[in-house]
Amino acid sequence: MAKILLVEDDELLSKMYIQKLKREGFEVLSAYDGDQGLSLMKDTHPDLVLLDIMMPKLNGMQFLSQVKKDHGTSSIPVVVLTNLAGTQNAQKALLLGAKCYLVKSDFTPDEIVKKIKEILVK
Amino acid sequence: MLKSIQTINDTSSSNDTDADISIYKEKDPDLIKANSLLHLQNAELVLRTRTMAVMRNIYEIINTSQPVQITIDNLVRAIVQQLHFRKVSLALVNHKNRTLEMLATYPDDLTDEQEKVIFSKLYKTLQIPLDDKDNFCVNALSQNHVRLTNDMYDLLRPLISRKTATELQNLLSIQTSIIYPINFAGKPLGVLIIHLEKNLGNLSRSERDSLKELVEIIAIAIERAQTYSELQTANQRLKDLDRLKDEFVSIASHELRGPMTAIRGFVSMILSGDYGAVGEALISPLKDVESATERLIALVNDLLNVSRIESSRIAFHITEFSAASAITDVVRELSSLAQNKQLIIEQNFQESPTICADIDKFKQILINIITNAIKFTDKGGITIKLTQKPPYAHIAVTDTGVGIDKANQNKLFVKFSQVFSNQSGKPVGTGLGLYIARNLARSMGGNLRLEDSIINAGSTFAIMLPIAKTKEAQNTLQKLAKAHATI
Numbered sequence: 109m110a111k112i113l114l115v116e117d118d119e120l121l122s123k124m125y126i127q128k129l130k131r132e133g134f135e136v137l138s139a140y141d142g143d144q145g146l147s148l149m150k151d152t153h154p155d156l157v158l159l160d161i162m163m164p165k166l167n168g169m170q171f172l173s174q175v176k177k178d179h180g181t182s183s184i185p186v187v188v189l190t191n192l193a194g195t196q197n198a199q200k201a202l203l204l205g206a207k208c209y210l211v212k213s214d215f216t217p218d219e220i221v222k223k224i225k226e227i228l229v230k
Numbered sequence: 231m232l233k234s235i236q237t238i239n240d241t242s243s244s245n246d247t248d249a250d251i252s253i254y255k256e257k258d259p260d261l262i263k264a265n266s267l268l269h270l271q272n273a274e275l276v277l278r279t280r281t282m283a284v285m286r287n288i289y290e291i292i293n294t295s296q297p298v299q300i301t302i303d304n305l306v307r308a309i310v311q312q313l314h315f316r317k318v319s320l321a322l323v324n325h326k327n328r329t330l331e332m333l334a335t336y337p338d339d340l341t342d343e344q345e346k347v348i349f350s351k352l353y354k355t356l357q358i359p360l361d362d363k364d365n366f367c368v369n370a371l372s373q374n375h376v377r378l379t380n381d382m383y384d385l386l387r388p389l390i391s392r393k394t395a396t397e398l399q400n401l402l403s404i405q406t407s408i409i410y411p412i413n414f415a416g417k418p419l420g421v422l423i424i425h426l427e428k429n430l431g432n433l434s435r436s437e438r439d440s441l442k443e444l445v446e447i448i449a450i451a452i453e454r455a456q457t458y459s460e461l462q463t464a465n466q467r468l469k470d471l472d473r474l475k476d477e478f479v480s481i482a483s484h485e486l487r488g489p490m491t492a493i494r495g496f497v498s499m500i501l502s503g504d505y506g507a508v509g510e511a512l513i514s515p516l517k518d519v520e521s522a523t524e525r526l527i528a529l530v531n532d533l534l535n536v537s538r539i540e541s542s543r544i545a546f547h548i549t550e551f552s553a554a555s556a557i558t559d560v561v562r563e564l565s566s567l568a569q570n571k572q573l574i575i576e577q578n579f580q581e582s583p584t585i586c587a588d589i590d591k592f593k594q595i596l597i598n599i600i601t602n603a604i605k606f607t608d609k610g611g612i613t614i615k616l617t618q619k620p621p622y623a624h625i626a627v628t629d630t631g632v633g634i635d636k637a638n639q640n641k642l643f644v645k646f647s648q649v650f651s652n653q654s655g656k657p658v659g660t661g662l663g664l665y666i667a668r669n670l671a672r673s674m675g676g677n678l679r680l681e682d683s684i685i686n687a688g689s690t691f692a693i694m695l696p697i698a699k700t701k702e703a704q705n706t707l708q709k710l711a712k713a714h715a716t717i
Contacts, residue, residue, distance in 0.1 A: 191487035
């Protein structure tokens with residue numbers, strides 16, 4: 109059973125994604141800010157991370173760059189899941205090592221699960 | 231008269247002239263007359279030369295774009311240095327507080343101590359109220375008439391007392407002050423005040439005429455400096471507003487997306503059966519909620535795009551690529567959409583040009599046009615013809631759909647104007663797609679237009695983009711680089 113770490117500060121959206129992922133048979137851990145996310149990363153070593161960008165304390169970009177610097181966590185695939193649009197943000201995230209950059213409102217939860225499965229198979 | 235000529239001739243050998251005249255005085259009256267005439271003409275020439283010198287200075291001042299204060303400081307200095315008056319002042323109309331502000335004086339030779347003694351309050355800038363009609367400066371300006379006075383009180387009332395005015399005059403060794411109104415195209419700008427030394431009387435006729443000419447050019451210099459200053463302020467304000475607008479749109483669209491994601495997500499999960507079986511009756515209304523939400527999300531995305539396009543904030547990454555292969559990619563992506571309606575997409579590549587454009591934006595335009603074609607076509611198919619019409623690659627997308635009537639054709643590329651589908655009577659899309667698509671095409675040096683449309687037979691849209699290595703491609707690259715440089 110694959111382990112997914114969800115780093116998302118919006119409670120409603122967090123609840124929605126957790127419900128969906130659990131339904132699909134994933135083990136789900138959730139953090140509400142970048143700091144919490146980082147410690148969960150190091151402690152639990154998930155198989156994939158769903159990462160929001162606009163968060164209090166440590167934001168998504170900072171989280172991403174720290175994760176990729178640490179040898180222990182750098183190989184874990186990170187999917188940026190944000191409502192911040194703009195090709196410049198996407199490029200920055202991809203350069204920092206994100207696997208892909210998804211704008212939340214453009215995908216249904218089913219479509220996101222599909223993307224996660226695609227990445228985990230590789 | 232002779233005395234004033236002497237002051238103008240101060241660089242010439244004035245002592246010699248005195249001696250010469252005294253020798254000839256005893257002798258020939260005709261020679262004396264001729265001599266005086268020569269002196270006069272000489273003096274006029276010297277004045278002419280000096281006036282031209284000031285004019286040249288003023289032209290230079292006009293050509294350098296300096297703030298208003300620096301401009302008028304330079305103006306008064308130029309006049310004193312060339313024409314050697316005791317003092318020159320320039321006052322400009324301040325429309326906000328309805329005064330004439332004494333903004334520049336040269337030489338500025340009143341010491342702080344003297345200033346404290348002369349003025350009961352320390353004036354950094356003297357502001358003469360425009361409603362004091364007895365003040366000679368105000369009068370000169372409103373009547374558009376040169377005024378002259380030997381009493382500085384007339385100049386500075388009601389700001390100082392008569393007593394103070396007399397003290398000031400003595401301190402500065404000024405006798406006569408001449409006030410010239412400065413107008414530009416009938417608009418009163420201010421006054422130029424020439425102060426003459428004690429015992430010098432008035433200006434000669436030639437001097438007065440020269441000054442009249444100079445005042446006209448001074449008016450141009452002041453007007454230009456003021457206009458330039460206004461333009462700079464307006465420009466800065468526009469830049470600030472633009473930035474504010476962008477920030478607002480960015481923040482608003484980000485905030486709006488949050489709840490919309492939740493609505494879309496939960497409805498989708500309900501319809502998938504994640505919360506149990508959905509009653510028959512609920513499926514249709516839930517699907518309506520889903521499509522309304524999708525439309526809302528598309529609208530927010532489009533608004534963000536439009537805002538970015540209109541402030542040239544969209545980044546273009548121009549490369550050279552094969553139009554044919556980009557078209558094939560897009561057709562592949564949209565094939566299932568077409569298959570759902572049993573429509574055939576045919577690619578007719580008569581030529582294979584390399585175009586110079588942003589590949590993602592090109593695909594975006596294509597997706598928009600082809601998706602529209604699929605939406606408005608119920609049977610038959612869509613043909614994409616690729617040709618060259620140098621210096622452009624020409625991509626024609628033809629469908630066998632319902633067509634667009636003449637009335638709606640005019641509205642096609644207009645922001646927010648929606649064409650209602652003849653099929654369902656419902657509005658399709660956000661009304662922004664074609665507007666954005668055409669904007670993108672034009673920003674890349676090309677165009678997007680409706681070539682033809684026949685009701686119940688179909689429509690043809692054409693996309694044109696510059697072929698790589700043409701002059702058009704070069705011009706576009708330069709324009710885009712410049713647009714980004716100004717941000």
